[in-house]
Amino acid sequence: MTATSSRLKHEIKDLSLAPFGRQRIEWAGREMPVLRQIRDRFAQEKPLAGIRLVACCHVTTETAHLAIALKAAGADALLIASNPLSTQDDVAASLVADHEIPVFAIKGEDNETYHRHLQIALDHRPNIIIDDGSDVVATLVQHRQHQIADLIGTTEETTTGIVRLRAMFKDGVLTFPAMNVNDADTKHFFDNRYGTGQSTLDGIIRATNLLLAGKTVVVAGYGWCGKGTALRARGMGANVIVTEVDSIRAIEAVMDGFRVLPMAEAASLGDLFITVTGNKHVIRAEHFQVMKDGAIVCNSGHFDIEIDLKALSGAATEVRQVRNFTQEYRLQNGRKSVVVLGEGRLINLAAAEGHPSAVMDMSFANQALACEYLVKNQGKLEPGLHSIPAEVDREIARLKLQAMGITIDTLTPEQLEYTNSWTSGTE
Numbered sequence: 001m002t003a004t005s006s007r008l009k010h011e012i013k014d015l016s017l018a019p020f021g022r023q024r025i026e027w028a029g030r031e032m033p034v035l036r037q038i039r040d041r042f043a044q045e046k047p048l049a050g051i052r053l054v055a056c057c058h059v060t061t062e063t064a065h066l067a068i069a070l071k072a073a074g075a076d077a078l079l080i081a082s083n084p085l086s087t088q089d090d091v092a093a094s095l096v097a098d099h100e101i102p103v104f105a106i107k108g109e110d111n112e113t114y115h116r117h118l119q120i121a122l123d124h125r126p127n128i129i130i131d132d133g134s135d136v137v138a139t140l141v142q143h144r145q146h147q148i149a150d151l152i153g154t155t156e157e158t159t160t161g162i163v164r165l166r167a168m169f170k171d172g173v174l175t176f177p178a179m180n181v182n183d184a185d186t187k188h189f190f191d192n193r194y195g196t197g198q199s200t201l202d203g204i205i206r207a208t209n210l211l212l213a214g215k216t217v218v219v220a221g222y223g224w225c226g227k228g229t230a231l232r233a234r235g236m237g238a239n240v241i242v243t244e245v246d247s248i249r250a251i252e253a254v255m256d257g258f259r260v261l262p263m264a265e266a267a268s269l270g271d272l273f274i275t276v277t278g279n280k281h282v283i284r285a286e287h288f289q290v291m292k293d294g295a296i297v298c299n300s301g302h303f304d305i306e307i308d309l310k311a312l313s314g315a316a317t318e319v320r321q322v323r324n325f326t327q328e329y330r331l332q333n334g335r336k337s338v339v340v341l342g343e344g345r346l347i348n349l350a351a352a353e354g355h356p357s358a359v360m361d362m363s364f365a366n367q368a369l370a371c372e373y374l375v376k377n378q379g380k381l382e383p384g385l386h387s388i389p390a391e392v393d394r395e396i397a398r399l400k401l402q403a404m405g406i407t408i409d410t411l412t413p414e415q416l417e418y419t420n421s422w423t424s425g426t427e
Helices: 015-029 033-045 061-072 089-099 111-123 135-143 145-150 159-170 185-208 224-235 247-255 285-290 309-315 357-376 390-403 413-419
Strands: 052-057 076-081 128-131 153-156 177-180 216-220 239-243 272-275 295-299 316-323 326-331 337-341 384-387
Touching: 015 061, 015 089, 033 061, 033 357, 033 390, 052 061, 052 111, 052 135, 061 076, 061 089, 061 357, 076 111, 111 135, 128 135, 128 357, 135 145, 135 153, 135 159, 153 159, 153 357, 159 177, 159 384, 177 357, 185 224, 185 272, 185 295, 185 337, 185 357, 185 390, 216 224, 224 239, 285 309, 309 316, 309 326, 309 337, 357 390
Parallel strands: 052 076, 052 128, 128 153, 153 177, 177 384, 216 239, 216 272, 272 295, 295 337
Antiparallel strands: 316 326, 326 337
16 A cells, blocks of 8 residues: 655655554664764764665664654655565554655565556666665666766675675676675674574574474574574484585584585475575475475575575465465475475565564664765775775774673784784794
C-alpha cells in the first residue's frame, strides 16, 4: 500500500505502525553508543550539509539510527530497501512519521516494486550512495551514466557488493571513489562473524522451531560469515560440515575442528544447509536429488541465487507453505521433500530481525564516517576502492570499548621506542 502525506513522499506499508516502530528504534539505540556519539557530533558540525544521499539498506531498527545520524549531519537523505524481505514495516513508518525521512520499502515487495524503488532512489540524483550489494551503483553505471557527474562517491558494506565493485573497476566503469566499509576491521571481524552467526541461527529457529543439537548442519562457505555461522551452530550442539572452493579457507575450517567435504558428498548427510558464499547456485539440482527427506535449505548470503530454486521448482510436484517463511517442495519421485526457508533470501532478515544492534553500532559508525570522509576529500580521491583509514577503524574500536566499560593497556615510552627501532634485539 502506498502512503503519501502532503509533507513527504514515501511508499511504505502503513503509517499507523509508527508508534511501535518508534519504541523498537529506541530499544535498539541502547546498544548503539558509538553511532550516538557520532550523531551528536554530526548535529553540531553538519558535515553533510547540502548533500543528497541515497541509502539502500535493510530497513531495520539499526539502520534507522544510521538514517537519523545522516539527517542530523545535514544530508538530504532517502532510504530504500536492499532486499525485498528485509524491511521492518513499523521502522519504515517511524522514520517517515517521526523523522521526516523519505522511505520507499515494504516487507515482501515484489521484484518490480524493488526495481522501481531503485529508480526512485536515482531520481533523487544522489551525491553519495550508501549501498548494500551494489544494486544502486550498478543501476547507475548501466542505465544513468549522465548522473555520475553528480556523484562524490559511494560506500559499500557487503562482501557481495565489494566483489561487484572490483569487477566494475576491472571493466573500467567504476569512475568514482568507493569506500570499502566491508573490509574495515570493526566491520567484518564483528558484523560478518558474530552478527551473521547469531542472526542466521535466530532466523532458522524462528522459522522452524528446529532443535539444532544433534543435527548435521552443512555450512557452504568459510569466509567471515561462514566462520560465525559454523561456530554458532557447533555451540548449539550441531555436527557441522563445511564446504569450500578456496583451499586456504578449507584448511582453516579443518584446523578449527570442522569436517570439510565437497557439496556432492555433504548433500546426502545434512539435515540443514546454510549458504554464505555470495556466489550462484551453490546448492543445485543434483544436490536436491540426494538430500534426506525433509532436509532444510536456507541462505544467509546476499542475493537469493545461492540456492537454485528454479531447478527445485522444476523437480517439484507440489509446493506448500507449512509455516511462516517455510515452504515444502514435494519432489517428483514422491518419496521426499526439501524445505526452503525465506524464499532463499537472507534468512536472518526474512524470518528474524537481522544482526543485533550492538554489532551494527560499529558497522554503521563506519558507514557514517565513510560518508564524512568522502565529502572532506571530494576531488582528492582516485576512482576505485578505498579502505577505511586505519585511524578511523581504531577510533571506532576505542569508542566501543569505552562504552562497554573496558580499558586496555597503552605502550610505555620504552616499548614505543623498541617498536620503532631495528637495532634492538637479543640482550
